[in-house]
Amino acid sequence: MRKITIGGGQGFWGDSNDAAIHMVQNVDLNYLACDYLAELTLSIMQRQKLRNPEAGFAHDFIELMDDIAAVSKEKGIKIIANAGGINIAGAVKALERTVRKENISSYRIGYVLGDDLLPRIPQLLKDGCQLSNIDRDGDFLEIMDQVVNANVYFGREPIIDCLRQDADVIITGRAADPALFLAPLAYEFDWSEEDFDDLARGTMAGHLLECGGQVTGGNFDYDWRSVPRMDELGFPIAELTDDSLHITKAPDCGGLVSEQTCKEQILYEIHDPSNYVTPDVTVDLSQAKVEQEGANRVRISGVRGKPGPDQLKLSIGYHAGYKVVTYLSYAWPDAYEKAQHAAEILLKKLKRKGVHYEDIQIDYVGLNALHLDVAEMSEDLIKNTNEVILRIAIRTKEKKQAQHLIPEINPLQLNGPPGASFFGGRAKVTEVIGLWPTLIPKDAVKMESHIVEVK
Amino acid sequence: MALVYLNTLAHGRSGDKGDISNICVFARDPNDYDYLKRILTVERVKDHFGNMVKGDIIKYEVDTLCGLNFVMKQALGGGATHSLRLDTLGKSMASALLRMKVDTDW
Numbered sequence: 001m002r003k004i005t006i007g008g009g010q011g012f013w014g015d016s017n018d019a020a021i022h023m024v025q026n027v028d029l030n031y032l033a034c035d036y037l038a039e040l041t042l043s044i045m046q047r048q049k050l051r052n053p054e055a056g057f058a059h060d061f062i063e064l065m066d067d068i069a070a071v072s073k074e075k076g077i078k079i080i081a082n083a084g085g086i087n088i089a090g091a092v093k094a095l096e097r098t099v100r101k102e103n104i105s106s107y108r109i110g111y112v113l114g115d116d117l118l119p120r121i122p123q124l125l126k127d128g129c130q131l132s133n134i135d136r137d138g139d140f141l142e143i144m145d146q147v148v149n150a151n152v153y154f155g156r157e158p159i160i161d162c163l164r165q166d167a168d169v170i171i172t173g174r175a176a177d178p179a180l181f182l183a184p185l186a187y188e189f190d191w192s193e194e195d196f197d198d199l200a201r202g203t204m205a206g207h208l209l210e211c212g213g214q215v216t217g218g219n220f221d222y223d224w225r226s227v228p229r230m231d232e233l234g235f236p237i238a239e240l241t242d243d244s245l246h247i248t249k250a251p252d253c254g255g256l257v258s259e260q261t262c263k264e265q266i267l268y269e270i271h272d273p274s275n276y277v278t279p280d281v282t283v284d285l286s287q288a289k290v291e292q293e294g295a296n297r298v299r300i301s302g303v304r305g306k307p308g309p310d311q312l313k314l315s316i317g318y319h320a321g322y323k324v325v326t327y328l329s330y331a332w333p334d335a336y337e338k339a340q341h342a343a344e345i346l347l348k349k350l351k352r353k354g355v356h357y358e359d360i361q362i363d364y365v366g367l368n369a370l371h372l373d374v375a376e377m378s379e380d381l382i383k384n385t386n387e388v389i390l391r392i393a394i395r396t397k398e399k400k401q402a403q404h405l406i407p408e409i410n411p412l413q414l415n416g417p418p419g420a421s422f423f424g425g426r427a428k429v430t431e432v433i434g435l436w437p438t439l440i441p442k443d444a445v446k447m448e449s450h451i452v453e454v455k
Numbered sequence: 456m457a458l459v460y461l462n463t464l465a466h467g468r469s470g471d472k473g474d475i476s477n478i479c480v481f482a483r484d485p486n487d488y489d490y491l492k493r494i495l496t497v498e499r500v501k502d503h504f505g506n507m508v509k510g511d512i513i514k515y516e517v518d519t520l521c522g523l524n525f526v527m528k529q530a531l532g533g534g535a536t537h538s539l540r541l542d543t544l545g546k547s548m549a550s551a552l553l554r555m556k557v558d559t560d561w
Contacts, residue, residue, distance in 0.1 A: 039471075039472065039473065039535060040535050040536060135472075135473050135474065135475065135528075136474070136529075214468075219468065219546075221462075221466045221467055221468055221549060221550070221553075222466040222481075222483070223466075260466065260481070263479075263481050263520055263522060264466065264467070264468040264479065264481070265468070266520065267468075267477075267479035267517070267520070267522060267524050268468055268470045268477075268479065269470035269471070269472060269477060270477065270479075270524065271472075271475070271477060271513075271515075271524075271526045272513075272515060272526075273515050273517050273524055274515075285517060285520075286517060286519070287519055288517065288519055288520060289519050289520075290520060302519060320536075320537060323536070323539060325539070359532075359533070359539055360539070361532065361539035361540060363540075363541060365541065369540075369541040369542075370541060370542050370547040370551075371547060371550070371551045371554070372506075372507050372540070372551075373504065373505045373506050373507045374503065374504065374505075374507065374551040374552075374554060376554075391541060393539035393540075394539070395533075395537070395539055430536075431536075432536045432537055433535070433536050434535075434536075434537055435473050435534065435535055437473065
């Protein structure tokens with residue numbers, strides 16, 4: 001029976017390239033797909049591009065291709081990545097340079113344009129789209145002047161178009177993460193628009209692979225100590241036939257693929273398990289099964305599909321003010337009490353100086369900065385704690401209001417409770433980007449597939 | 456009555472979409488799943504998180520995986536860069552839930 005093997009090479013922008021390189025060198029993959037885009041990534045890339053017109057894509061991908069372009073071409077492994085971010089042309093150019101440098105001939109770079117809808121927002125509004133926020137109340141017109149980027153999540157079709165044109169590599173912008181994986185599977189198995197269960201199975205392969213090491217023993221709550229050689233953590237590989245889906249990993253590397261590693265990932269960032277909506281298909285996981293079939297080999301079954309949505313998700317990032325985070329450390333004895341006293345001093349100073357903030361957060365790192373209200377704060381623990389780091393963060397409308405907090409921190413080393421240490425350099429004010437997810441009609445989006453060949 | 460941390464009976468993972476945090480929770484032993492399904496009510500989870508989660512919580516059950524999925528709105532202090540929390544993406548929300556104390560005599 002025909003089998004297609006696809007690897008997941010990246011979990012996010014900034015992930016390690018080690019596992020992808022190992023996988024391409026040691027496994028006879030058909031495809032490698034790499035997901036670089038989290039929710040906010042495109043807003044950050046847009047800001048980078050404004051400062052430098054050649055930036056705005058995941059340069060890490062070009063560095064990965066320095067290592068794997070030649071070997072993947074030789075082995076016939078095709079690569080798909082949403083590394084183009086907000087500057088797909090820039091990513092294609094950078095990759096062309098790599099391909100020339102490596103002396104690879106007849107290399108076909110496919111790329112997909114059309115997800116950047118920033119210039120089309122006025123037209124969408126004119127056409128009657130409300131652009132309402134699907135997560136909360138509010139009127140889009142209130143943030144319209146603050147919009148940083150607007151990118152629509154698209155599905156498999158334009159990627160398949162590139163595959164039909166015999167692309168060796170395909171670079172996209174905001175393809176839905178699992179579509180990077182579904183596209184080559186649907187292409188190879190020739191799944192039609194109505195093959196909902198197959199499309200759902202391919203989407204689930206993508207969902208399980210798109211976070212890289214999270215399904216091979218990374219971030220593994222069940223028993224992280226049991227994961228071998230995390231320093232050489234292998235990334236996941238999906239093997240599909242006409243009617244099956246298995247998750248495994250490369251040989252000769254660390255990591256673990258087990259029933260539990262797959263379970264923790266299968267519901268990760270999914271809301272209603274019976275209706276996981278993607279541009280290609282709505283996936284029903286309510287009958288899904290995860291079974292260990294061998295060492296580092298898990299079978300996924302029972303995944304069903306239903307028709308996908310009529311609308312696509314448009315992710316809009318908008319400027320939402322500024323924030324600054326500051327830290328001061330305190331040691332035993334009475335570290336917590338000292339840190340609390342320092343926080344009171346700072347609050348009084350901010351009040352006296354009339355600093356306006358929209359939100360403030362005061363935490364004590366080492367005690368409750370992660371688990372917040374749920375953290376255990378027993379008297380004994382607090383009394384005997386060796387050290388505490390006071391963390392104060394404020395969010396403001398104006399940049400200068402956020403800046404007011406910074407010069408108040410350092411003097412507390414000499415002017416506050418004893419033993420305070422200011423560290424990490426002077427705090428920096430950063431921009432806050434808000435997310436405005438909305439829905440638009442499918443037919444409002446026109447994607448384009450292109451190929452450029454490096455001779 | 457013996458109280459244990461929920462993480463002795465269950466494991467899980469948390470993820471984010473904007474200001475929404477979802478926590479999936481799986482029974483370590485399938486025999487405990489029905490018990491977990493019964494005791495981990497929306498009210499109990501809401502009560503556990505207190506002010507940390509300001510919006511509604513929806514609970515989903517996937518029996519074939521012995522898993523529950525809690526989708527919690529306004530749970531991340533505004534979400535992504537809006538949030539002033541150290542853990543803006545709520546990576547530690549799963550362990551925060553799994554430190555709930557539960558009764559083992561059922």
